[in-house]
Amino acid sequence: MTDVQSVYQCGLDGPPLGPNQRGTRRVAVIGAGASGLCSAKYLLQSGFDVTLFEIGSQIGGMWCFNNDSGRSSAYRTLHINTSRGVTRFSDLDFDAETQPFPDHTDMHRYLVQYADHFGVTPRIRFNSRVSAIRAAFDPMREPAVWDVELADGSVERFDAVLVATGHLTKPMHVPELQAFGEGYLHAHYYREPEPFVGKRICVVGVGNSACDIASDVCVTSRGTVLVARSGVTILPKLLFGRPFTDITAQIQRPWIPRKLRQKLVRALVWLAHGDMTRLGFKRSTTLSHVTSNGTVTTDIAYRRITVKQGIEAVDGHRIRFVDGTEAEFDTLIAATGYRIDLDMLPPDVVRVEDNRLDLYMRIVPPGWPGLFLMGFFNTDTALNMVFEHQARWVREHLLGNAALPSDTEMQQAITDRTAWYKSQYRDSARHTIEEEHVRYLTDLRTTLKAAMRKGPVRVG
Numbered sequence: 001m002t003d004v005q006s007v008y009q010c011g012l013d014g015p016p017l018g019p020n021q022r023g024t025r026r027v028a029v030i031g032a033g034a035s036g037l038c039s040a041k042y043l044l045q046s047g048f049d050v051t052l053f054e055i056g057s058q059i060g061g062m063w064c065f066n067n068d069s070g071r072s073s074a075y076r077t078l079h080i081n082t083s084r085g086v087t088r089f090s091d092l093d094f095d096a097e098t099q100p101f102p103d104h105t106d107m108h109r110y111l112v113q114y115a116d117h118f119g120v121t122p123r124i125r126f127n128s129r130v131s132a133i134r135a136a137f138d139p140m141r142e143p144a145v146w147d148v149e150l151a152d153g154s155v156e157r158f159d160a161v162l163v164a165t166g167h168l169t170k171p172m173h174v175p176e177l178q179a180f181g182e183g184y185l186h187a188h189y190y191r192e193p194e195p196f197v198g199k200r201i202c203v204v205g206v207g208n209s210a211c212d213i214a215s216d217v218c219v220t221s222r223g224t225v226l227v228a229r230s231g232v233t234i235l236p237k238l239l240f241g242r243p244f245t246d247i248t249a250q251i252q253r254p255w256i257p258r259k260l261r262q263k264l265v266r267a268l269v270w271l272a273h274g275d276m277t278r279l280g281f282k283r284s285t286t287l288s289h290v291t292s293n294g295t296v297t298t299d300i301a302y303r304r305i306t307v308k309q310g311i312e313a314v315d316g317h318r319i320r321f322v323d324g325t326e327a328e329f330d331t332l333i334a335a336t337g338y339r340i341d342l343d344m345l346p347p348d349v350v351r352v353e354d355n356r357l358d359l360y361m362r363i364v365p366p367g368w369p370g371l372f373l374m375g376f377f378n379t380d381t382a383l384n385m386v387f388e389h390q391a392r393w394v395r396e397h398l399l400g401n402a403a404l405p406s407d408t409e410m411q412q413a414i415t416d417r418t419a420w421y422k423s424q425y426r427d428s429a430r431h432t433i434e435e436e437h438v439r440y441l442t443d444l445r446t447t448l449k450a451a452m453r454k455g456p457v458r459v460g
Contacts, residue, residue, distance in 0.1 A: 033061020144370025
């Protein structure tokens with residue numbers, strides 16, 4: 001294991017932590033993306049009878065380009081933001097063909113290899129859309145039993161269900177931008193730059209997809225505007241010839257104070273880009289989910305991309321910006337985020353309000369044992385590593401090695417977590433599921449240890 005990998009993957013190796021080593025219950029996992037595959041792998045290794053339902057015909061979720069599930073937002077030039085050393089799972093490396101920053105082809109190939117290597121593939125039922133997940137028990141008196149209904153009307157019963165369908169599948173549209181009419185496109189449907197050659201393009205947003213797409217189209221467009229409505233921190237891909245995430249991995253440790261970690265990262269970003277306001281961006285006044293991009297700042301410096309700080313009005317194809325300028329555009333690409341889509345779950349079980357999920361440790365809906373939501377968060381590091389920690393946490397609870405707190409205690413923990421992030425981050429739909437990984441992983445370990453101190457619990 002490399003130094004970078006050891007920093008990120010600490011505490012993941014070894015057998016289950018508790019005395020119960022083997023599971024006997026039936027578990028459904030919904031979704032064959034990275035989170036679902038990881039969850040299924042950990043449960044299979046502990047003896048659970050796992051069935052994984054996948055809506056499409058491919059492994060890989062969003063990392064399968066043009067996935068026939070219709071749920072992937074991958075575009076042809078998409079690369080992951082973290083280096084291969086940080087991105088890999090703890091127990092399987094990428095193959096030799098993989099780039100330093102894996103693209104969607106590398107990621108898809110890796111996830112297929114992962115599923116094959118750990119025996120997950122035979123447990124996947126492809127082309128199986130789950131239409132409903134219903135409780136078939138009284139949570140106050142009976143052990144957990146869940147019915148999973150498929151689109152063909154068939155129903156199967158499980159002792160537990162892990163929902164790993166992702167949260168980047170249902171575009172969040174802004175009606176004022178949709179007024180643009182023909183030529184409006186949400187970033188979810190962007191695939192390649194060729195259809196936009198020679199066009200005047202306005203990209204709204206300053207997240208990863210927005211910056212990638214703007215850099216994608218700007219070289220062959222008649223003009224590209226990037227609308228950054230709020231301040232932003234854009235991390236470089238490389239610094240001093242090394243992947244930026246390999247460098248920052250060395251300071252993302254629990255024993256380094258949070259504010260010091262933040263200052264060190266800001267200093268490194270300043271070394272790479274200098275003062276971002278000189279490129280036309282607003283100065284950041286609150287924390288937000290960071291963007292990672294290797295080319296957009298150069299494209300702005302070369303004047304291939306012009307930065308605007310907001311839109312005042314959209315009148316047909318004419319857009320007026322907050323600085324008083326206006327221009328005609330052929331295309332408006334809205335990289336305005338996504339809404340969490342959990343229509344398979346009844347609202348009395350899991351309710352989505354203001355794009356917020358009230359889940360204990362971002363995983364458990366209080367009052368509904370046996371149901372776990374996996375991967376419903378944004379974070380500041382590689383997702384695969386966090387998926388592993390979540391899977392391990394859930395495994396110990398399903399084995400009966402750990403007991404959840406009372407519903408009241410879980411609700412209070414949810415309230416406290418929501419309030420803390422609201423006090424730290426910009427108030428927006430995206431940040432309702434934001435997690436700083438050092439804090440989150442520390443809390444996962446702490447809550448698991450506390451749950452295991454209660455002793456083994458009866459399951460089933």
